[in-house]
Amino acid sequence: xxxxxxxxxxxxxxGMAVVLALLAAVAASFAYLALDLRALFSAQARTxxxxxxxxxxPPDTRGEFLAQVASATLQTLVVSALGTxxxxxxxxxxxLPAAGRWGLPARAFTRFVLNLLRSVxxxxxxxxxxxxxxxxxxxxxxxLALHTAGVLGRLFAEALENAPAAPExxxxxxxxxxxxxxxxxxxxxxxxxxxxxxxxxWEMNIRMAAALGFVGAGGLGQMxxxxxxxFQQAQAATVIGAMFGLVVAVDGASARLRxxxxxxxx
Amino acid sequence: MTxxxxxxxxxxxxxxxxxxLALLWPALHIAQFNPAALFDxxxxxxxxxxxxxxxxxxxxxxxxxxxxQATIETLAMATAGLALAFVLAVPLALVVTRALSVSxxxxxxxxxPAALLRAGARLVLTVLRACPEVVWAxxxxxxxxxxxxxxxxxLAITYGGMLGKVYAEIxxxxxxxxxxALLESGSSRLAxxxxxxxxxxxxxxxxxxxxxxxxxxRASVVMGFVGAGGLGQLxxxxxKMLNGGEASxxxxxxxxxxxxxxxxxxxxxxxxx
Numbered sequence: 001x002x003x004x005x006x007x008x009x010x011x012x013x014x015g016m017a018v019v020l021a022l023l024a025a026v027a028a029s030f031a032y033l034a035l036d037l038r039a040l041f042s043a044q045a046r047t048x049x050x051x052x053x054x055x056x057x058p059p060d061t062r063g064e065f066l067a068q069v070a071s072a073t074l075q076t077l078v079v080s081a082l083g084t085x086x087x088x089x090x091x092x093x094x095x096l097p098a099a100g101r102w103g104l105p106a107r108a109f110t111r112f113v114l115n116l117l118r119s120v121x122x123x124x125x126x127x128x129x130x131x132x133x134x135x136x137x138x139x140x141x142x143x144l145a146l147h148t149a150g151v152l153g154r155l156f157a158e159a160l161e162n163a164p165a166a167p168e169x170x171x172x173x174x175x176x177x178x179x180x181x182x183x184x185x186x187x188x189x190x191x192x193x194x195x196x197x198x199x200x201x202w203e204m205n206i207r208m209a210a211a212l213g214f215v216g217a218g219g220l221g222q223m224x225x226x227x228x229x230x231f232q233q234a235q236a237a238t239v240i241g242a243m244f245g246l247v248v249a250v251d252g253a254s255a256r257l258r259x260x261x262x263x264x265x266x
Numbered sequence: 267m268t269x270x271x272x273x274x275x276x277x278x279x280x281x282x283x284x285x286x287l288a289l290l291w292p293a294l295h296i297a298q299f300n301p302a303a304l305f306d307x308x309x310x311x312x313x314x315x316x317x318x319x320x321x322x323x324x325x326x327x328x329x330x331x332x333x334x335q336a337t338i339e340t341l342a343m344a345t346a347g348l349a350l351a352f353v354l355a356v357p358l359a360l361v362v363t364r365a366l367s368v369s370x371x372x373x374x375x376x377x378x379p380a381a382l383l384r385a386g387a388r389l390v391l392t393v394l395r396a397c398p399e400v401v402w403a404x405x406x407x408x409x410x411x412x413x414x415x416x417x418x419x420x421l422a423i424t425y426g427g428m429l430g431k432v433y434a435e436i437x438x439x440x441x442x443x444x445x446x447a448l449l450e451s452g453s454s455r456l457a458x459x460x461x462x463x464x465x466x467x468x469x470x471x472x473x474x475x476x477x478x479x480x481x482x483x484r485a486s487v488v489m490g491f492v493g494a495g496g497l498g499q500l501x502x503x504x505x506k507m508l509n510g511g512e513a514s515x516x517x518x519x520x521x522x523x524x525x526x527x528x529x530x531x532x533x534x535x536x537x538x539x
Contacts, residue, residue, distance in 0.1 A: 014537065018534070018537055025345055026345055026346065026349040028342070029341070029342035029343075029345040029346040029349070030342075030346050030349075032338060032339070032342045033339065033342050033343065033346055033414045033415070033418065035346060035414075035415055035418060048409075049409060052408070052409045074296060075296055075297065078293045078296045078297050079297050081293065082293055082294070082297050082299065119521055119524055120517070121484060121487065121488045122488075123400070123488050123491050123498075124488075124491075124501065124517075127491070127502070127505045128313075128505070131309065131312060131313055131316065131505075131508075132303075132304060132309055132310075132313045133300075133303045133304055133309070134303055134309065136298050137296070137297045137298050138297060138298045138299055138300055138303065140297075141297050141299065207398050208398065210398065210401070211398045211400040211401055214400060214404060214491065214492055215491065218297075218298075221401075224401070224404070225404070228404065228405075228408055240397070240401070240405075243397060243401065244396050244397060247396045247397065248392070248396060251392075251396075
């Protein structure tokens, strides 16, 4: 019988200590926030909550208001599409230096820029862009584009670095120019992956575009914020319904599209 | 010299280009796409003044105290919200997981109702995670007033839905035969979970939960913008007052917080591995 060396089992107390620490952190959080869950579910809070919820019904279904909601929905979709498209272009441009094609200093610098773009949330970019471009959907497009460019640029650069270098080198050594070698030797390899990342981010951005309106960047979010501020709950309910429908539709469409595009992975 | 060969795909490419432009034009119109607005001198001056205020970041004592409080509040919101989400997600995930279904094993009267129950629980999970957490936060701020309670509840709802769905997926993705064997020999569902599925799935479940906590920290900051407390609310106030020094200090703390959450989650995942 051969003796297989097994790694020494981790002492039991490590796991226990982690669990205890996590429980302590959770307890400390509730204590710090002074959240009283019992008060949240007390009879008084329940009736207040029930009143709040019933105010939303019935939703406003007048024809002209529905038309407004439909146009806001379209605006949300368009904002997300344009933002993602701009980000796709910017991400592709930034990915080239970030993948180390133009030397190490350029690589380090663009990676820093991409990290900065990515780590500021869309809503923060939204506030800044509303200052710069004024209230309206254009600010939303810019905010989405800035954040998404950071995300896509990094993903694109990683795809570039992982792509096999042989086809491009063969073209270069055969005497073709740098641009042609990239376009015919590298782009066909990374293109489908870039597209998949872009579509995936678009899906997330539709959801985000619906919320970006809270800071004044147009679309469904701005409408919801507006009607809630005026305590017009019936109108707000319709807008929430539209948001919900949009998200569910996009979810279903993307699941179907993914199944259609990737039959092998079923 | 012969003429260069024609691109055989030229016609298709031209059609695609024309179609794309035809779609893009109304889209630009709907989004009120106007790059000229970026170079408007008044807004540039406002923006410039705001950005110029970024250096140096605000460092006075009172503000730093406020900042520290908001940071702790953000972390506490994320932790408490995720804990509630966990409590919400686990039972739903157990109902949804097909590998733990007794009624699916053999022909029996309970099959139809059980399938219905699973579909219902799946629908609940979808509804919970459909709206972004900011939307829930906005609604809860209207219901409970300004403060972190709204953010915690919003996180609990959306992340409860996400965790429940992913937990069920992870439990389905491991080898489900041990659990089936246990169920077939008459053990309870919880025992089948504990001895049949968890040994294989525990690590992935834990690391996904930790990853979600990291996301919750970021989300807590964002939810502050609609009044749910923490760093986001502070940032919103500073930005509305165009106080560049405060805004830059908050942004720096936010970036550090994200890095810290990243580090903690990497460490936890290593310990749990």
